[in-house]
Amino acid sequence: MSATDATTTTSSASGAGAKGMIGTFTSRYASVLPTFAAITILIALLAGAEIYFGNFLTGRNMSALLLDNAYLMVLAVGMTFVIVTAGIDLSVGSVMAFTGIFGASLFASGVPFVIVIPVMLLSGVAIGLLIGVLVQYFNVQPFIASLAGLFLGRGLAYVVSLQSIRVEDPVLLWLGSTRFTLGDFYIAPTGVIALLTVIVGALVMHFTRFGRTVYAVGGSEQSARLMGLNVARTKVMVYVISGLCGGLAGLVLTAYTGSGYPRNGIGTELDVIAVVVIGGTLLSGGRGYVLGSMIGVFVFGTINTIINFMGAEQSWTHIIVGALLLLFIVVQRAIVARSDRSR
Amino acid sequence: MDGAEPLVELEGATVRFGAFTALDGVDFRMFPGEVHSLMGENGAGKSTLIKAITGVLPLDEGSLTLAGESVQFATPHAAQAAGVSTVYQEVDLLPNLSVAENIWLGREPRRFGLIDNAAMRRQASEVLDGLGLDIDPASILGSHSLAVQQLVAIARAISTDLRVLVLDEPTSSLDTDEVAELFRVIRDLKQRGVAILFVSHFLDQVYEICDRVTVLRDGALVGEYLTTELLRIDLVQKMLGRDVAEFATRERVVEPDLPPDPFLSARGITSAPGIVDADIDVAEGEVLGLAGLLGSGRTELARALTGIDRPQSGIIRIEKSEVRLESPRHALQIGVVYSSENRRTEGLLPELSILENIVLAVQAQQGAMRRIPLARQRELAMSWIDALGIRPSDPDRKVGTLSGGNQQKVMLARLLALSPRVLVLDEPTRGIDVGAKVEIQNLVGELADNGLAVIFISAELEEVLRVGDRVAILREGRVAETLTADSLNPDTLLALVAQPDLPEA
Numbered sequence: 001m002s003a004t005d006a007t008t009t010t011s012s013a014s015g016a017g018a019k020g021m022i023g024t025f026t027s028r029y030a031s032v033l034p035t036f037a038a039i040t041i042l043i044a045l046l047a048g049a050e051i052y053f054g055n056f057l058t059g060r061n062m063s064a065l066l067l068d069n070a071y072l073m074v075l076a077v078g079m080t081f082v083i084v085t086a087g088i089d090l091s092v093g094s095v096m097a098f099t100g101i102f103g104a105s106l107f108a109s110g111v112p113f114v115i116v117i118p119v120m121l122l123s124g125v126a127i128g129l130l131i132g133v134l135v136q137y138f139n140v141q142p143f144i145a146s147l148a149g150l151f152l153g154r155g156l157a158y159v160v161s162l163q164s165i166r167v168e169d170p171v172l173l174w175l176g177s178t179r180f181t182l183g184d185f186y187i188a189p190t191g192v193i194a195l196l197t198v199i200v201g202a203l204v205m206h207f208t209r210f211g212r213t214v215y216a217v218g219g220s221e222q223s224a225r226l227m228g229l230n231v232a233r234t235k236v237m238v239y240v241i242s243g244l245c246g247g248l249a250g251l252v253l254t255a256y257t258g259s260g261y262p263r264n265g266i267g268t269e270l271d272v273i274a275v276v277v278i279g280g281t282l283l284s285g286g287r288g289y290v291l292g293s294m295i296g297v298f299v300f301g302t303i304n305t306i307i308n309f310m311g312a313e314q315s316w317t318h319i320i321v322g323a324l325l326l327l328f329i330v331v332q333r334a335i336v337a338r339s340d341r342s343r
Numbered sequence: 344m345d346g347a348e349p350l351v352e353l354e355g356a357t358v359r360f361g362a363f364t365a366l367d368g369v370d371f372r373m374f375p376g377e378v379h380s381l382m383g384e385n386g387a388g389k390s391t392l393i394k395a396i397t398g399v400l401p402l403d404e405g406s407l408t409l410a411g412e413s414v415q416f417a418t419p420h421a422a423q424a425a426g427v428s429t430v431y432q433e434v435d436l437l438p439n440l441s442v443a444e445n446i447w448l449g450r451e452p453r454r455f456g457l458i459d460n461a462a463m464r465r466q467a468s469e470v471l472d473g474l475g476l477d478i479d480p481a482s483i484l485g486s487h488s489l490a491v492q493q494l495v496a497i498a499r500a501i502s503t504d505l506r507v508l509v510l511d512e513p514t515s516s517l518d519t520d521e522v523a524e525l526f527r528v529i530r531d532l533k534q535r536g537v538a539i540l541f542v543s544h545f546l547d548q549v550y551e552i553c554d555r556v557t558v559l560r561d562g563a564l565v566g567e568y569l570t571t572e573l574l575r576i577d578l579v580q581k582m583l584g585r586d587v588a589e590f591a592t593r594e595r596v597v598e599p600d601l602p603p604d605p606f607l608s609a610r611g612i613t614s615a616p617g618i619v620d621a622d623i624d625v626a627e628g629e630v631l632g633l634a635g636l637l638g639s640g641r642t643e644l645a646r647a648l649t650g651i652d653r654p655q656s657g658i659i660r661i662e663k664s665e666v667r668l669e670s671p672r673h674a675l676q677i678g679v680v681y682s683s684e685n686r687r688t689e690g691l692l693p694e695l696s697i698l699e700n701i702v703l704a705v706q707a708q709q710g711a712m713r714r715i716p717l718a719r720q721r722e723l724a725m726s727w728i729d730a731l732g733i734r735p736s737d738p739d740r741k742v743g744t745l746s747g748g749n750q751q752k753v754m755l756a757r758l759l760a761l762s763p764r765v766l767v768l769d770e771p772t773r774g775i776d777v778g779a780k781v782e783i784q785n786l787v788g789e790l791a792d793n794g795l796a797v798i799f800i801s802a803e804l805e806e807v808l809r810v811g812d813r814v815a816i817l818r819e820g821r822v823a824e825t826l827t828a829d830s831l832n833p834d835t836l837l838a839l840v841a842q843p844d845l846p847e848a
Contacts (some may be wrong), residue, residue: 024479024482027486028481028482028483029483029488030439030486031439031483123775203457206458206460207457207458207460208456208457208458209449209453212440212444212448212451212458213448215437215440216437216440216448218439219437219438220435220437220438222435223436223437224437227420227435227436227437227448227449228418228419228420228423228424228449229448229449259542268485286437286438286439287439320761
């Protein structure tokens with residue numbers, strides 16, 4: 001009798017404790033939930049593929065995941081900054097194509113890498129700056145401003161060359177073809193660049209005033225301004241960062257393919273937006289994580305690989321990614337609706 | 344408090360918006376360690392004065408002195424830096440960030456150039472503890488109630504070197520416990536020597552917490568008073584601008600003349616926020632005036648009666664049969680129409696023409712598929728322009744270019760084109776000139792003579808008495824009494840509106 005009583009008391013007490021913990025958790029980390037959902041989906045995909053194919057979770061395969069999607073990851077970091085301010089950048093695919101082909105043509109005419117690489121990055125920055133200034137000072141919708149950037153980048157790419165340009169520069173070839181191995185796993189310098197971009201992006205987002213201002217602008221531009229934060233500079237800067245990431249992705253993709261091609265990255269901006277949203281970033285701004293976007297890239301890459309393994313049509317990738325995107329947007333709406341109600 | 348130096352001193356403050364003078368040579372002062380209230384009806388200049396102190400609006404004339412030094416705040420941020428902070432009714436914080444970040448944003452503690460999140464949370468805890476608040480600094484602000492968010496906004500304000508705190512309608516969406524918590528914090532700040540400007544239209548709260556009151560009316564200063572020395576009735580009289588000379592001869596009519604056969608009859612209407620158990624009857628051909636102070640629930644009652652807000656309980660009968668007004672659209676079909684007090688934001692489309700604004704509701708009722716022929720539209724618009732005397736009588740003029748009175752008439756025309764049975768007018772004469780006012784008042788009378796049931800809301804008691812056949816008096820969300828207009832004069836009505844149960848002093 002007394003024993004039962006004791007058990008009841010303990011269980012109810014621990015129940016209350018757990019409830020309190022859940023309360024603390026949801027009040028602190030509700031915005032991480034979509035990212036957790038992305039991680040869960042990634043694990044489910046990997047586990048499911050391993051069970052189905054039996055040879056999926058190999059070092060080779062996992063390493064290829066990073067290698068093949070390094071450019072996407074770099075773009076996703078920049079896009080996360082933009083989307084957290086409730087903006088959008090449609091130009092990233094063409095910026096990547098333009099900087100890639102521009103770099104390749106400079107390499108082809110013998111310009112050394114110490115000049116070419118900064119020039120590639122700065123071309124991305126210039127287009128980003130243009131978009132940012134249009135958005136902030138000319139009050140153009142981000143969608144329209146970056147659409148202009150999209151056409152500009154693509155047009156400039158065609159101006160540079162209509163054909164693919166091979167790159168012979170040893171430094172660039174080193175970036176693309178070197179493999180640091182660890183057992184079955186390997187990583188290329190481009191993969192290192194992608195991971196470093198993610199780490200730097202996450203640090204900036206979470207541990208600098210600029211990063212927190214990015215979130216503040218996404219939460220409420222008006223409030224951020226009343227709090228004395230530099231909203232204008234922040235809004236321009238996120239597009240500059242996205243442009244910089246576009247330039248860096250151009251470098252990564254050129255190194256990966258060993259050439260520049262003006263038709264690279266058509267439609268990539270939409271893939272990037274998809275992975276950022278799947279990674280848990282809210283399109284309405286204010287919530288999201290650079291690390292989440294990395295998870296989003298892995299989800300995207302894994303779906304691609306699975307479809308390769310199945311030998312199915314690549315178009316299925318888009319159907320599945322589309323379905324996932326839909327799911328995530330619904331999940332996010334539900335979370336936002338719930339947190340709005342609780343207020 | 345005599346002899347003490349005022350912390351804030353505003354002298355001859357004048358703010359103009361174009362030709363309109365929102366604040367006219369107002370003197371205003373606040374002492375350290377006092378809670379000061381700013382009172383006045385809509386449009387008295389309260390928010391303009393607040394904006395002038397907090398750097399949102401520049402002064403056209405006059406000077407602002409803070410602790411003996413002449414200052415000019417170019418931005419709210421400059422005012423904050425000087426120790427003048429504002430907490431608005433709609434909290435201007437960031438719901439997507441943590442409580443700690445909302446307190447420290449822009450001033451985060453840093454280590455090695457990076458934000459030190461642990462230190463930030465710790466310092467936030469200290470600030471919150473200092474206010475006696477038990478809030479998890481790491482929690483996301485949006486997960487808390489509005490009351491807590493407001494307290495966090497105060498915490499942000501006091502984490503700087505706070506000297507003046509402006510609370511603009513802080514209690515309007517809080518419940519009793521939350522108000523008590525807020526007042527505890529206010530008293531605590533008062534002890535620390537902060538000057539607090541508390542703006543609220545709840546008289547009870549003003550009398551509970553405030554030491555001193557400044558009353559504004561029509562952009563001008565009425566006076567500054569100690570709350571302990573100012574009777575509630577006197578305060579209301581100063582806000583509304585009534586002479587209280589013959590106040591003593593208050594007569595009470597016990598039996599209101601109920602119309603024998605009310606067209607619209609509402610019983611026990613309760614609607615959040617602000618309306619409790621309200622009974623309203625209005626007959627065909629009658630104008631029922633609604634009189635009450637700002638915050639008494641005038642607008643809320645109107646919205647509950649016209650299907651804009653769904654009442655939580657209560658019955659509305661029209662011609663004795665019970666109706667449920669599901670939406671404004673449904674109410675329009677039944678013939679119950681509402682004209683908002685905010686004709687710019689909730690009424691007219693200033694970029695569209697008079698014709699388009701008038702035809703809008705009729706067209707909407709017909710459905711977009713059955714477009715009214717242009718000739719018919721023009722005919723309809725012209726007939727209303729003539730009937731109501733809208734000037735200029737050009738149906739293609741943009742409504743935004745008309746005077747306030749003519750805009751009001753366009754709104755009326757739109758509603759009347761629907762051939763309504765019940766017309767609810769919320770402050771139709773606010774912000775329009777005297778001549779137009781009389782025209783609107785006469786128009787309302789004519790409409791009633793033509794068989795409409797009209798509910799007429801106004802902050803001006805004389806007007807309610809002039810237009811209304813009977814007057815329903817609202818106090819704190821309740822219909823306190825309904826009396827015939829003949830049995831009232833402005834002074835007796837004033838006394839009823841203010842608070843008849845005032846302890847004799």
